[in-house]
Amino acid sequence: xxxxxxxxxxxxxxxxxxxxxxxxxxxxxxxxxxxxxxxxxxxxxxxxxxxxxxxxxxxxxxxxxxxxxxxxxxxxxxxxxxxxxxxxxxxxxxxxxxxxxxxxxxxxxxxxxxxxxxxxxxxxxxxxxx
Amino acid sequence: xxxxxxxxxxxxxxxxxxxxxxxxxxxxxxxxxxxxxxxxxxxxxxxxxxxxxxxxxxxxxxxxxxxxxxxxxxxxxxxxxxxxxxxxxxxxxxxxxxxxxxxxxxxxxxxxxxxxxxxxxxxxxxxxxxxxx
Numbered sequence: 001x002x003x004x005x006x007x008x009x010x011x012x013x014x015x016x017x018x019x020x021x022x023x024x025x026x027x028x029x030x031x032x033x034x035x036x037x038x039x040x041x042x043x044x045x046x047x048x049x050x051x052x053x054x055x056x057x058x059x060x061x062x063x064x065x066x067x068x069x070x071x072x073x074x075x076x077x078x079x080x081x082x083x084x085x086x087x088x089x090x091x092x093x094x095x096x097x098x099x100x101x102x103x104x105x106x107x108x109x110x111x112x113x114x115x116x117x118x119x120x121x122x123x124x125x126x127x128x129x130x
Numbered sequence: 131x132x133x134x135x136x137x138x139x140x141x142x143x144x145x146x147x148x149x150x151x152x153x154x155x156x157x158x159x160x161x162x163x164x165x166x167x168x169x170x171x172x173x174x175x176x177x178x179x180x181x182x183x184x185x186x187x188x189x190x191x192x193x194x195x196x197x198x199x200x201x202x203x204x205x206x207x208x209x210x211x212x213x214x215x216x217x218x219x220x221x222x223x224x225x226x227x228x229x230x231x232x233x234x235x236x237x238x239x240x241x242x243x244x245x246x247x248x249x250x251x252x253x254x255x256x257x258x259x260x261x262x263x
Contacts, residue, residue: 038192039201041227041240043159044208046166054169101165103204120201 035110039120042104048087048123049098055129062099062125064090065107067118073110081119096125151232155241158225164208164244165219172221176246179220181211183240185230190238195231198238202227207240217246 066086069077091099102123109116183189183206190202204225211220223244230237 034197036196037198038196039190039198040156040238041158041202041204041225044161044164044204044223044225044242046161046163051166051168056169105201105204107201122205 033112035112037107037109039105039107042106042119045102045104047098047100048084048091048102051098051100051128053128053130056098056126057129058100059094059096059125059127061123062090062094063120063122065118065120067116069114069116071114073115075114077114081117083119083121087121090121091125094125096127098126098128099123100126147233151230153228153230155226155228158227158240159223161223161225163219163221164223167219167221170219171250172247173250174248175221176215176217176248179211179214179217179244179246181207181209181214181242183207183210185237185239188237190240192236192238194234195236202238202240204240204242207242211242211244212246215246218249219247220244221247 064086066081066083068079068081071077087099091097100123102121105120107118107120183203189200190198192198208220220242221244223242225240225242228239228241230239
């Protein structure tokens with residue numbers, strides 16, 4: 001009887017260990033296993049917003065990205081890609097009011113837990129002069 | 131006999147490699163110009179140009195067509211197009227991507243087509259125009 005109990009406890013422990021190992025493996029895979037990355041050119045634009053004046057000064061180059069995450073590839077966890085809002089925010093942080101010679105890329109990363117979508121924006125920050 | 135067999139295997143491998151290699155082109159965007167034009171005067175239209183990214187830089191190389199290293203360089207394609215006619219800007223731009231698939235990966239090439247133009251440079255007082263070329 002004692003032997004059966006000991007064997008049962010051993011078996012339960014092995015199951016518990018396997019479960020913990022599996023959980024750890026899943027965590028590691030979820031965090032590290034990138035199933036794929038694809039980046040595509042999305043376009044070239046003369047400016048992010050229409051230029052209202054002819055006179056402007058170039059502040060400098062800027063490069064930033066906007067990302068969003070979808071759990072299990074379709075459940076949105078973070079807000080969608082608000083490109084214009086992010087451009088405005090980054091441009092105003094640099095002391096400008098528009099972005100010219102804009103280049104755009106769209107990157108999609110496939111993970112086990114979901115997908116990450118990233119829009120890369122590159123251009124020249126300008127400040128219009130009155 | 132052995133030598134013939136070896137050549138046959140090599141030819142078969144080569145055929146397989148060629149058969150699994152392919153390419154595809156996708157349009158990306160159409161835009162009026164690469165830079166704002168409303169404050170500039172076009173002096174001369176230099177004609178059509180085409181700029182491509184260099185395949186050997188492996189900028190848009192994708193391992194097994196799944197894991198892409200880096201991102202395709204738009205600026206390189208644009209610079210190559212402008213350098214052809216030493217132009218200031220491009221107008222009527224068409225941009226597309228060409229994918230080359232190989233056995234162990236793929237490469238994305240950015241192609242930019244457009245009309246190269248030269249601007250008239252405006253002097254500091256803003257009244258006199260000076261041809262920039």
